[in-house]
Amino acid sequence: MDTVTSALLTDLYELTMLEAARDAGTASRRCVFEVFTRSLPAGRRYGVLAGTGRVLDAIADFRFDDADLRYLASTGALREDTLDHLAQYEFTGDVFGYQEGELFFPNSPVLRIEGTFENAVLLETVVLSILNHDSGVASVGSRMVTAARGRPLIEMGGRRVHEDAAIAAARAAYLVGFASTSNLAAGAHYRIPAAGTSAHAFTLLFDSEEDAFRAQLTAQGAGTTVLVDTYDVESAVRTAVEIAGPGLGAVRLDSGDLAAQAGRVRELLDSLGATSTRITATGDLDEYRVEELKGEPLDGYGIGTRLVTGGGHPAPGFVYKLVEREGADGQMHPVSKRSLDKATLGAGKAAYRMVVGGQARAELVLPGEAEVAEFERELTAELISGTSNPDWARTSLRPLQVPLIEAGEDIAPKRAPARLEAARERHAASLAELGLAADDGPDGEIAIPTLTDGAEAARVLR
Template identity: 55%
Template sequence: MAWTRTGSELSTALLTDHYELTMLGSALADGTADRPCVFEVFARRLPDGRRYGVVAGTARVIDAIGDFRFTDAEISQLESTAVVDAETLSWLADYEFSGDVDGYAEGELYFPGSPILTVRGSFAEAVVLETLVLSILNHDSAIASAAARMSSAAHGRPIIEMGGRRTHEYAAVAAARAAYLAGFATTSNLEAGRRYGIPTRGTVAHAFMLLHDSEEQAFRAQVDKLGADTTLLVDTYDITAGIETAVRVAGPELGAIRIDSGDVGPLARRAREQLDALGAKDTRIVVSGDLDEHAIAALRAEPVDAYGVGTSVVTGSGAPTAGMVYKLVEVDGRPVAKRSTHKESRGGRKGAIRRHKPTGTALEEVVYPAGGPAPELGPDDRELQIPLVRAGQPVDDLPTLDDARQLLRKGLVSLPWEGLKLSHGEPAVPTVFR
């Protein structure tokens, strides 16, 4: 009997939340649906203990907006479940976003209040995008923010993203992309490699070792197939014996060993001494096993050549969402603002510039009303928002994934030194509202 798909495919349009369609239907009924509006995405605060955030997922948002259509299947679903009335169904059937989007480029740093994304259009066509936009930006930015901290802690040593088994299957692909954007060198996720051109790497698991009657047989099978430059997993049984066997099988040209358990710092130290004594001075040491940015920082003085990180990166290392919100800030050119306690917003469309010292160190982020004159740019300052979509179409020459990696690398260098600390503290760059 053949397997059949039963609802496993995501419908992009139905990522709209029920309450968004409730607002849409009511606005269509009372004639306010076509009012020109501005929505902004921002974070009121950074996750606890973080000093900066990293924007990621913008390119995925642009693609998702372009694909956002209600096909006959979606319309039938909404009709059969009586989610909306006939007038709203008719409007959705013809939906195609025709507005404008501006925002921070992927790889840009953000801080509390930064206008990360600005969506301009009618109330109707902009309001239905809220859940879609936030689900992408909140996830990808959380992953990238955590991954950037890990990359900084690794201090130039490569990190392999290997968290696909620790998150949802769709989220795993997006997480691999966000981690690569934030400085990870490779991913074990083959779909991320196919879709985004990310370099892929992988070693064997303990199951492969246990499959064979001896550790030596497992090593020999791997080396015979992949060559001596492969990475051998040496901690299935006894690490010291495993390293000795690995070098005997592969020779001193062995590419790397991987340690996946135990107190990896002292183990890496002893492994380095043993490898050197066996003549395998160029054999690299890769460590993995529940690593996060704090564990990586603690290993900086150890002879570790690369890290494998899974669970902590795909879950945002304790901050699985970036806490971004999508708020209406302007109607018919008039600023509007929410005043609820602890959930206040600032009315009006905004722009932002980042001021820097002549040395390149970031001083402050200035958020200003976009309808008025912009603050004067100093020689070391720059505007943060860029055009992303015009009249419903992506603008030409949008930044690539490699562009985002370079932008983030420059952004992290621009932070005051205390901004890279892993300890609690204020945001690395203060936000000033004009």
């Protein structure tokens, strides 16, 4: 796929709309597009925004090259003058958004793109592809990390998803706190620690399990992880400790009743003097299974399929909607569709997390300056009256949107690994602010309400 530019990662209709708008003289109208989702999947307390760093790179690279233009010409869907225009395309607008790693809730405006219609509309498909995919993985991965209660998690799902999606999935997993990945491309591109030792095929390659373990331990040292469920777990554990000695790094269980086996293997290892040998578990794990295993003597997990496929919810349903645009009068106007079940709220929005004593209480999504002003009036009135809840004094409003691109330029360009580390830190801080406990279990109500009315937001604290 090396011949594909990010500009072709786009739906045809973006280009036909551009052509029609150019003919009609509306292509240069200033527009505000917002990315948000209408709801969270049942049981999810929060979503995790991931992919913003990749979006910034995709926007910077968004150009139609000669091969792209030749292909577009061959479709017959666009006129020559439109193709000439596309040849000059680069994004010149502004982008604001939540920091990567930040949490989101229904209607959180995680990204805002401002520019002319013809300049901003083209980005829709690639922006949504990236944010939907990466956030889908991050949103379930964060739950897995919480369920693991500090035990390290290895991402190992690459073989269950598209080969390039695998790299982005490993990135999203690391962002939410996974310790490492099995995926070498993710290791190379994002400097995520790579992990992995051996598979069943390795044991089967040898004439005996003992030969296989001896070969692995010789090559990789006693600190390696030995896979013990190819034939008989107990006998494999005995063989491994016999060869490696009590310094054996870890044994891996990949099948059967993990809960029952963990205890037996721990006892066996201890009885053999291998008291510091760790036990790791893999095999169709997800946050629910990890939660069930919390009392077992397991020291780490490898998670694949359920992580990289988003745990049943592969995309958060992010949409890219026009919320405000210049009219014939030259003024900006909020716009919204009235489609059944899919109505949108017009106007560009300001977003804050209301935090009381370090704990997140509400997502404020205020459409337009008027609502922000109303909120500030109410807040001031409460403070002046002196009768307000003592919480007021401990309240802060954390602005969620930061400038990302200004006049087409990335404001703080960073190398991919540095962006990822920053996002990992942001995620940890925002999750801590939410104050959820692992003991609450994976599922629950949405953690904080999304408030779109300034006066209502002020009342929350009363």
